[in-house]
Structures are given as C-alpha cells and as structure tokens.
Amino acid sequence: MGRIRATLALATAPREAARRHPDVPIHLDQPLDLFPEAGDALDFATFAKLVERAAALLLGAGVLPGNRVLVVKRANFDVILLAFACARMGAVPILTHPDVGPTSLGLHVRRGEPAAIVTDADTESAGALDEVGAALPPRLYVGKPGRHGEALQDQPPGELPHSIVPPRDAPQLVTHSSGTTGVPKLVLHTVESFAGHAKPQVNFLRVVRLRDPYLTCVSPVHARAMSGMLTVLAVGLPLGFMTDPDPRNAERMLARVRPGIVETLPNAFIRWEETAEKRPELLSQVRMFISSFDAAHPRTIRTLLAAGRPGARYLQAYGQTETGPLTIKLHRANKGCTDGRCVGRPMIGHTRLRISDEGNTRRMGKGQLGAIFGKSAGVTPAYLGQGDQRVDGWWAMGDVGMVSKRGCLHLYDRIVDQGSGVESLLRAEDQILEGMRQLTEAVLIPVSEGPPVPLVCTRGDRPLDRAAWAEATAGLPELAPPVQCRWEDIPHTATWKVKRLEVARKLASGELVQLDVR
Numbered sequence: 001m002g003r004i005r006a007t008l009a010l011a012t013a014p015r016e017a018a019r020r021h022p023d024v025p026i027h028l029d030q031p032l033d034l035f036p037e038a039g040d041a042l043d044f045a046t047f048a049k050l051v052e053r054a055a056a057l058l059l060g061a062g063v064l065p066g067n068r069v070l071v072v073k074r075a076n077f078d079v080i081l082l083a084f085a086c087a088r089m090g091a092v093p094i095l096t097h098p099d100v101g102p103t104s105l106g107l108h109v110r111r112g113e114p115a116a117i118v119t120d121a122d123t124e125s126a127g128a129l130d131e132v133g134a135a136l137p138p139r140l141y142v143g144k145p146g147r148h149g150e151a152l153q154d155q156p157p158g159e160l161p162h163s164i165v166p167p168r169d170a171p172q173l174v175t176h177s178s179g180t181t182g183v184p185k186l187v188l189h190t191v192e193s194f195a196g197h198a199k200p201q202v203n204f205l206r207v208v209r210l211r212d213p214y215l216t217c218v219s220p221v222h223a224r225a226m227s228g229m230l231t232v233l234a235v236g237l238p239l240g241f242m243t244d245p246d247p248r249n250a251e252r253m254l255a256r257v258r259p260g261i262v263e264t265l266p267n268a269f270i271r272w273e274e275t276a277e278k279r280p281e282l283l284s285q286v287r288m289f290i291s292s293f294d295a296a297h298p299r300t301i302r303t304l305l306a307a308g309r310p311g312a313r314y315l316q317a318y319g320q321t322e323t324g325p326l327t328i329k330l331h332r333a334n335k336g337c338t339d340g341r342c343v344g345r346p347m348i349g350h351t352r353l354r355i356s357d358e359g360n361t362r363r364m365g366k367g368q369l370g371a372i373f374g375k376s377a378g379v380t381p382a383y384l385g386q387g388d389q390r391v392d393g394w395w396a397m398g399d400v401g402m403v404s405k406r407g408c409l410h411l412y413d414r415i416v417d418q419g420s421g422v423e424s425l426l427r428a429e430d431q432i433l434e435g436m437r438q439l440t441e442a443v444l445i446p447v448s449e450g451p452p453v454p455l456v457c458t459r460g461d462r463p464l465d466r467a468a469w470a471e472a473t474a475g476l477p478e479l480a481p482p483v484q485c486r487w488e489d490i491p492h493t494a495t496w497k498v499k500r501l502e503v504a505r506k507l508a509s510g511e512l513v514q515l516d517v518r
Contacts, residue, residue: 007234008195008202009165010087010172010226014233018048021236027257029242029249033120033142034078034153044233047081052160054085058116059158061140065090067115068174071221072096072105073123073142075243079220080229082118082142087172089160091115094174094186094384095221098128099492104183106131111186111385112174121146168192174384175223177321178493186384187223187321196377197227197324200350202234204328211235212260212287215253217242217268219495223321224292228263237261245496247275254282260309263290267496270300270433271440271487274459276307283307292317292325294497295411295426297433298340301331318343318411323395324378326351327409340430341401341410351376355403358415360391366405371415372397417446417500422477425452435472438465441487443498444479445507453507454482455498461486461515489513 006012017024022045031040035050042050063069069086071079071093079095086093094112096105109117109132119129120142129139139149166172172191176184189197214237218225232239240257242249245268254262254275262283264272269291276283286308289301301314314331329337329344346353355370356363364370373394380395382388389396400418401411412424422428425444432442432454441457454473458464464484473479491499491506506512 003165004168004191004195006165008198008230009191010084010194010230011090012163012165013230014044014048014051014084014088015163017233017236018045021233024236025238027238027240027253028077029240029244029253030076032078032081033073033076034081044236050081051084051088053157054082054152055088056157056160057152057155058085058091058140059089059160061116061152061155062138063089063091063116065161067091068094068112070094070096070109070112070114070117070137071119072098072117072128073120074098075220077220077241077243078142080225080241083173083226084229088163089158090166092171092174095226096176097219097221098123098126100176100184102127102130102132105129107183108176108186109137116140118142118152119146124148166191173223173226175221175226175321178495178497184493185386187380188382188384189223189378189380193378193380194223194227194230196350196379197223198230198234199377200325200347201227201231205231205235205237210261210288211237212285213238213240213257214261214263215240215242215257215259216262217245217250217264219243222495223324224495227324245271247271251275251279251282258285260285260287261290262286262288263292265495265497266291266294266296266300267441267492267498269304270297273300273303273440276303280307285309287312289314290317291315292319294318295341295343297430298338299430299433299437305331316343318409319374319378320395320397322380322389323374323376323397326353326374326376326397329408337404337406337408339404339410341412341424341427342404342408343411345408353403353409354394355401358396360394360396364402366403366407369400369402369412372399372401372409372411414500422452428476431476432472436465436468438462438468441490441498443500443503445500445503447480447504447507451478451480453480453504455490455503456482456484457487457490458484483507483512484515485513486515 006016024044026042028040069091071082083093117139134148140152145151170191173189289304316329317325318327319325327344352375354373358371400413429442438458443455444452491502
C-alpha cells in the first residue's frame with residue numbers, strides 16, 4: 001500500500017511546507033504563549049523551525065517516541081504547533097480544551113494514559129486539572145512554571161531523530177468529540193485516517209485553483225483546525241488564524257489579512273452578520289466562505305454572500321471529528337437546493353452515505369427519515385478506551401435526516417433530541433432566525449416536562465422584540481417562553497455549539513444566567 005505523502009502527515013508537513021513555500025505568511029490574532037518572542041506574524045519557514053524547537057524541548061523533558069502527550073491550555077495557535085511538535089518527535093498528541101471541565105479531563109487522563117501533560121498556570125489555577133493527580137503524569141508548563149512542574153521552555157533540548165513519514169496505521173492524533181450530548185470522547189486518528197480528512201480538501205483547493213489568503217477561526221484543539229492546517233501547508237495558502245470569534249476581533253483580522261477564503265463555524269458566522277451588513281468592505285474580496293459540522297442558517301449564507309465578492313460561494317461541509325467531511329454543498333444565490341436543512345452530497349470517490357434504522361439493519365428510501373451513517377477514508381478506527389464503534393464499516397453519525405429526491409442529504413436533528421414534539425428542532429430554529437434579524441442565536445432546548453425552551457441572544461444584548469417573536473414563531477408547535485442570555489453566558493463546546501443537555505440541566509436548576517432586559 002506504500003506510505004502517506006509527506007505533506008499529509010503531521011510529522012513531516014511543516015518541513016515540506018518550509019521547503020516548498022518558505023515565505024508564505026501566517027498572521028495570528030495573538031502571539032504564541034510558548035514562543036512569545038516570535039510575535040504574531042510568522043511564515044512557513046519560521047513555523048517549521050518552531051515546531052523543531054518545541055519537539056526538541058519535549059524530548060529534553062523526557063517525553064519518548066510512542067508516548068501520548070495531553071495538551072490542555074488556553075486556546076492559542078501554539079496548541080497546533082505543539083501537536084505538530086509531538087508528531088515530529090514521535091509522540092501522539094491528545095488535544096483537549098480546558099472547558100471540557102475537571103470531570104471530563106480526569107476521564108481523558110485515565111483513558112488516554114499520557115506520559116506528560118502540557119498545560120499553563122492559568123488553566124491549572126482555574127481548576128481544570130483538579131481531578132488529575134499532581135505528580136503523575138508529570139506536568140510541563142507553557143510560560144511561567146506552575147505548582148507541580150517546570151516550564152517547557154526551560155528544558156534542555158533533546159536530539160531529534162531523522163524526520164520520516166510514519167507507517168499508515170501508526171497512531172498520530174487524538175482530539176475530543178464535541179460533547180454536546182455528554183462527556184466528550186477521545187477520538188483516535190492514524191496517519192492514514194487523518195490524511196483522509198485533509199486529502200479531499202487539498203484536492204478541492206487545487207481543482208478550483210484558490211490561492212487567496214485564508215482566514216480561519218476554529219478551536220485549535222479540534223480535528224478541523226489540524227486538517228485545515230495540513231491543507232494550508234500542503235497548498236501554500238497565506239494564513240490568518242483566530243482563536244477568538246468575537247466580531248470585533250473578526251473585523252480586526254479581516255482588515256489585516258484581506259482574505260479570499262474565510263472559514264469558521266455556523267455559530268460564529270451568525271455573529272459576524274452584523275459586520276457583513278455594517279462593514280461589507282471587509283468581506284468584499286472574499287471568494288469563498290466555508291463552514292463545517294452543522295447546517296448553516298440560510299439567513300447567514302445570504303448575508304455573507306451579499307457582502308462577498310460578486311460570484312462568491314459558500315461551501316458547507318457536514319461531518320464530525322470522527323469522520324472528517326462527508327458531504328459538501330456549494331451555495332450560490334438562488335441556485336441548487338434551497339432547503340435550509342440541505343448539507344449537500346457525498347464527495348465522489350471519498351465518502352458514502354446511507355439512511356437506516358438506528359441499528360443500520362434496514363435501509364430507508366429517498367424521502368424517508370432515519371439515522372445517518374457514513375463511510376470514508378477519514379473515519380476513526382477507535383475511541384480511546386472504548387474500541388471500534390463502526391457497524392460493518394459504517395459510522396453512526398448520531399443524527400436524523402433523509403436523502404431527498406434530488407439525492408442531497410437533509411439534516412433534521414440529533415437523535416437524542418427526538419421526541420420534543422417538534423418534527424425538526426433545527427428547521428424550527430431556521431424559521432425563527434429568518435423572521436428575526438436581531439437574533440444572533442436561537443436554540444430550542446428539549447426539557448423533561450413541557451414544550452421546548454427557546455434560548456436566544458440578540459445583537460448588542462438588546463431586549464427581545466416580543467411582537468416580532470410572536471410573528472416569527474407563528475405556525476410552530478407550542479414553545480415555552482423564550483429565555484434571553486448573553487452569548488458568553490451560554491455553555492458552549494470547544495467549537496461554540498450550545499451544550500443542549502447542560503443548558504437543560506441549568507434551566508431546571510435555575511443556574512443559567514439570564515439577561516435582565518426589563
């Protein structure tokens with residue numbers, strides 16, 4: 001079967017990028033915590049050197065090839081740099097967001113069995129590691145030393161082995177699932193399965209011949225951030241990397257990078273609608289908007305395309321950490337399937353889809369709702385500590401949908417949200433957002449007793465327009481009175497999706513912080 005190309009393996013991609021595209025710039029929205037002296041403007045050659053330097057420090061600190069290293073620190077681009085550094089010296093990075101909480105982090109350490117934890121003093125002080133023993137595994141701190149270890153920067157550098165592409169089946173990367181429905185799982189990817197995430201993206205960009213600057217705002221612990229980085233390095237795209245989705249930060253980075261490609265998640269794009277309306281010049285050169293994970297709201301797509309370059313496209317991908325992209329849809333104003341739940345078609349030669357009952361024993365026909373299953377070269381071989389979850393090679397997405405008569409996938413809901421009394425919570429949310437431009441979030445939360453509770457956020461946290469609300473929800477099944485919150489006070493995953501189960505718990509207990517907008 002041969003080996004994976006050097007451009008598609010974490011251990012060798014930075015070196016290859018530095019050789020092919022040394023001067024291509026990288027713009028960061030904040031300096032690295034690990035190497036702050038490098039500033040917020042790098043290039044591919046500098047990035048490769050910093051990866052080598054970090055890999056040598058990990059070796060000098062006692063990390064061995066084959067070890068696992070848990071990286072849990074505040075969100076910054078050096079999370080990505082550390083992942084590449086682990087791979088470079090032969091270790092397997094486990095990327096975890098501090099916001100998963102101490103219980104989940106404790107479970108991740110038990111399941112992942114890391115040889116070391118790379119963290120920072122602030123993450124430790126905030127209590128994220130409270131359920132992890134202080135001595136084992138040893139801790140290495142980015143920045144100043146912490147209570148239980150030394151700074152990684154202060155370690156004597158070790159001598160790196162020769163850089164090679166690992167075997168196809170070698171473990172390469174562990175990231176966690178979103179955790180919207182419970183404790184995030186640790187998703188293992190091999191060199192081959194993660195190349196399956198990046199390869200279709202590389203091929204797509206080469207086919208459409210996009211070489212424009214690429215601005216992305218995705219959590220650095222997420223598999224999408226890592227596959228996106230592999231793609232950028234392989235193709236040689238100028239990069240702008242954001243960790244903060246706040247619209248003010250987006251405006252600053254849009255002005256600095258002047259991107260032709262912009263990617264973030266639907267829940268961030270919806271917050272940038274106001275920028276698209278009030279400062280469209282910041283998006284006027286964008287040829288393509290990209291979002292993944294969930295279906296984007298039709299209103300958001302229209303607003304962005306109106307601000308972008310004439311003929312701009314919106315590329316929507318549907319997939320998961322466990323699978324990589326399964327379907328894609330290119331939106332252009334008034335073209336193709338206009339159903340807001342449509343997430344496109346499988347990628348020819350890369351992915352397959354089927355709609356079945358939950359056990360994947362009976363296949364549904366077109367137009368019939370059922371559980372979504374996917375197959376691709378990017379599907380994980382296992383969860384750490386839980387084994388292979390595939391059913392005859394098919395991955396259960398945990399979502400409900402159908403294949404339309406046109407052959408495109410329509411996404412309706414998570415399976416766990418069924419039985420709410422609303423046929424499709426996601427479709428109902430689209431209707432509400434279509435009818436109320438002042439909303440930047442509208443999520444229907446199923447609760448144990450009574451109708452779903454609408455959780456809403458507004459532009460500038462202004463009071464909800466109750467008359468407009470009544471009009472926007474007309475014709476929907478019964479809903480509870482809306483609960484208005486600040487976006488920052490809602491429990492989110494690392495990819496800014498609302499943690500519906502946690503919100504439901506906080507609503508029941510009265511813990512959710514609500515706005516006083518009287």
